Amino acid sequence: MEPRHSILIVDDEAGPREALNMILKPFYGVYNAENGNQALDMIGKTPVDLVILDLKMPGLQGTDILREIKHKKSSVEVVILSGYGSLKTAIDAIRLGAADYLLKPFNVTEIISVINRILAKKTQRDQLANFLTELGEMVGCNATVDEIRGSMTDQPAFLEKLKEMFSRMVTQGGPIDSGNYLEFVRVLSETLENKDPFTHGHSSRVNYYSNLLAQRLNLSEAEQRDLQIGAYLHDIGKLGVDVRTIYKEGSFTRQELLLMRRHPEIGVDLVTPIGLSHHVVSIIRHHHEFYDGTGYPDGLKGETIPLLTRIVSTSESFDAMVTDRPYRKALPVKEIVAELKRCSGKQFDPYLVQLLLEIIEEKGDDILPKRFQPVQPLTA
Ligand SMILES: [Fe+2]
Known part of the structure; x- marks a missing residue:
């Protein structure tokens, strides 16, 4: 209560x-x-x-x-x-x-509805602030999330603590319990992305590109909402990967690659207490599956990869192409178009590539990160 x-x-x-x-x-x-x-x-x-x-x-x-x-x-x-x-x-x-x-x-009804809406948002913000303070207390300082992760020698213990905090939020009620957690996951994911120039705004942009594709696919409101939550949370499992590995310049060792490739499974384990819909869980687990079956973790192929997951995985790769990475600069639009065509039917669903190429054609440079406008979250 x-x-x-x-x-x-x-x-x-x-x-x-x-x-x-x-x-x-x-x-x-x-x-x-x-x-x-x-x-x-x-x-x-x-x-x-x-x-x-x-x-x-x-x-x-x-x-x-x-x-x-x-x-x-x-x-x-x-x-x-x-x-x-x-x-x-x-x-x-x-x-x-x-x-x-x-x-x-x-107007009595208006007063109550305005106040309830504002207080619900305040509860979400307060919960998030408490959550981050607790994370800070785990290492005894007001550190950023990356500093906390960097200083935790025992990564599984850190993840267990996070899971326990998620469970507590659910059992204590609040935004997750009421099902109105889109705004909450948005703030959470943006906070976790921290100020790193390579991940800052990533989830928000993946949400934007996913939404552009969704508009052409006649998705239901529930599907669109799951797509947004999945876009924000798809990489949450990276919390379980050492930050030095994630931001590494140059190629990974085999050991590092195996660890990086575990982030979808770690993500699903981490959000289990929240009780997310199967669409969202699939996005977290399968956003690195390839259309031709050569992706991970389960080697799913073609349309056995759920549509919402294919949308997020196409959007995520597209975002990787349009932004600077630790190992290379953002690609020019011409190269992106060539890359999308080259990977159509291999990494990406050919139909989604076709839609994305149409969007690029229509929007031109407006699709690039410096111009993009964040999508308004759908309310639950
Ligand atoms: Fe990922």
Whole structure:
């Protein structure tokens, strides 16, 4: 059972304050403040998750209070309360970090849905922050994920710890339990990719290219959502591979190659506690299978490799071609087209290659990483 969230209502007028109290008290812990100074004082002393902030008050103005809240405690969410006349100011407030705005007079259903959505996202972010802090504590410092992995002499123990943390997130409820984990895995995968220039944004780009292919394949919403989750998580098993191997320049030794090739299986083992759909598990396990059966880990061939997996594996290889790697620069579009044609029917599904070539033809340079726009996650 999740702890009740706390909301602070900041409004100089008693009427709206009381109305909001009536609406929110059945669901949340509610505090009240009549002005900015009182609000800032309470935020310093009370654990507040979200502030509903009136923009027009005597004394400290709403935008100044907002700035101060975000400066003092950036994890506190702020929803602006605005009359129609001050809509522009409300939009400006979003730019200062407000999560949303509510127009007066209130619409009860809208208030509850806006607040629930914001608090669900906050829970995800908080869980992720706790997750990363715990990882840091495993090695007794505030290290980056790569530093933690580099300093763990016992890789299996590190993976067991991660698995245990995933299990705990599921049993304790939260975004994974509620099935709304797309945003969570997106943040997780992007955080794990760290700031390495070769992997930074990789999952997000694989998601983008997969989505371009999916648009031409009439996939159902559920399939598209699984495709997005799989695109973000496909390489999660690389957490089980020594970072020095992953970022190595030059060719792998046989030992290193065998270890690298274990990442799909390690990935499946790692996410088992989350209970992902079979589509996603297949993407993680089989994204290095080749259409002609010469890939790994199971040597699956042709259409026995599920479609969503073939999409991610084509997109992943395409991303490898359009970005700089430790051992070579990004390939020019002409060479990419030649490479895709050469590998069609061997590494890649010929039909997906045909679709990808059409996309390249249509989009030209807009398909390259420097121009690409991240795909909006589908909500569960
Ligand atoms: Fe991979």
